[in-house]
Amino acid sequence: MSLWEYANPVKFIATTDRVLPALAWAAAGCLAAGLIWGFFFTPDDFRQGSTVKIIYLHVPSALMAINGWLMMLVASLIWIVRRHHVSALAARAAAPVGATMTVIALATGAIWGQPMWGTYWAWDPRLTSFLILFLFYLGYMALWAAIENDDTAADLTSILCLVGSVFALLSRYAVNFWNQGLHQGASLSLDKEENVADVFWYPLLVSIAGFVLLFIALVFLRTQTEIRARRMRALLARERMA
């Protein structure tokens, strides 16, 4: 029993088929619980009023936007090193989900920024690096879409993902240098003295768990779709040959 068994597409589909319903229900449950708890059963912040509740969408989606790219990076590395097709397809499947998370984070951030900072958008380091991350997602997806040969596309996009990760990190620190921010610093770290209050923290944790489960479920589902689409193309090609 090892993790690499799941490099076999049949095994992957069989296993994910079994866990997918549970994952999807768990995601729905956590999201519903976290969001309802957060929206209706937490007190208003004394300065921000009820706008503080955007945090239950903003923080988890931002978290998943970054971790989505990280997951693509790991999957790309596995593809480059061990050449498992499922890995490359999983990276491809994760990209649109991650890009959507980035858009959600940017949009909720803008809606939150308007009452708090008096502006929808500022060239703050965090905002700017998220916009750049979004551009990276776009480029990655466009490259996948543009190349016809599957293996070539997998190779090229995984190298783009590697190089892009380095440059995304560079941009992250470069924009820090370039402009001072409006965005608050980290207030959810596990190792800090002063964090967000517990009343907001627990529903946020549930909501984050919901987003993580949702992301995993969507990536599993989309990877299955990619595998099946490729299998279908192979069958069609075989028909045409015969």
Place this chain on the structure above:
Amino acid sequence: MIALLTRDLRLAIRAGGGFGLGLAFFLIVVVLVPFGVGPETTLLARIAPGILWVGALLACLLSLDRIFALDWEDGSLDLLATAPLPMEGIVTVKAAAHWITTGLPLVLAAPALGLLLSLPGPGYLWLFLSLLIGTPALSVIGTFGAALTVGLKRGGLLLSLLVLPLYVPTLIFGAEVARRGADGLAVETPLLMLAGLSFGAVALLPFASAAVLRINLR
């Protein structure tokens, strides 16, 4: 390697090589900006370093698809790939040729165009230096993008989409050097960062470009 470099340079300078196209584009961008924002010299002086950097970057971007496209079409890229020269060397030479034909003219022209935008006095030296250090990074990063899109029919737009986010750090530090220089502030930190970025890109990215080109020629 030197033979390849001289061949590329000769091809670029002679007919149809597109030499000077980037330069003309740079000139037009710089001329268009005052029409867009108005002719006040104080405003122009304030935005001049940024405009010049963005203009140089766009001019560089414009000529990227020529790095490999012609050699790909007539098959000489396949010949080069089977030559004893390692792929990393080919990619480096291609980037160097691109820099000499596009980057270097931009660097040399930038101070003259700064005059049009009434760039403040101390800015000229720093603009020149920052472009001189920064444009090699633009060429090398662009070569990576060009290698990624070499086999594609309409790769031009995709190339811009892929390369522009990669250009962000270089642009930030380069424009920061030019801006601080023009304002008479200390430029050391961004200048060192820009140099580090540029040398790092020149040293490491050819490996990625070569890997990508090998995949594309498979």
